[in-house]
Amino acid sequence: MLGKECYTNPPSILNSSSAVGHVINIGGVNSYVTGSPLSILAIILVSDIFGFKPPLLRNIADKVAATGYYVVVPDFFNGEPYDPENVKRPKDVWLKDHNPEKGIEVAKPVIEALKSKGVSAIGAAGFCWGAKTVTNLGKSKHIQVSVLLHPSYIIVDDIRGVEIPIAILGAENDRVAFPPKLAEQFRQALKAKPQIDSYVKIFPNVSHGWTVRYDPK
16 A cells, blocks of 8 residues: 555656756657666666656656666656546556556566667666566566665565565655565565675655655755
């Protein structure tokens, strides 16, 4: 179940002119890309339910790209991110059309397209909804490293199946989607797999969605 903050505090898609990348089609998916396309190292950012347009998410992509990666933020919702003001598409209806389990099917052709362009290693970070896609990619070894940020829809068995290095970043005040108690269960599951590098941290005084709902000032 998603945290309340995901639905009640949608990010503004205005004032996004500070983004330095652009949108292209990769593997049949419109994607915000930033960084050098000649880089052999790529990072895929999988958004929360509000999609790939919010400026804070794109700013994160730009910052990652500045460290030497080619960063791709695909539109997993085909132009239809969740809109809490659209009464004709309540969240339960929207989620039926955008099941987080199906995100991996969107990601696979993007990954293949990147590999065809010479990318030799791919990491992925998933925010809330996107964490399920990243976890599934890690279980199937389609990527080489993963990060989950205030994840949703993830259970302990998912974590037990991860076969690549993983970092999991949670929020102290997340009481629904990824409470600290669940994070500790994830930590224990990963400790049972010492061959997998892992890192689990709960950040204090923040709520679910904090990585893409911060005040840039």
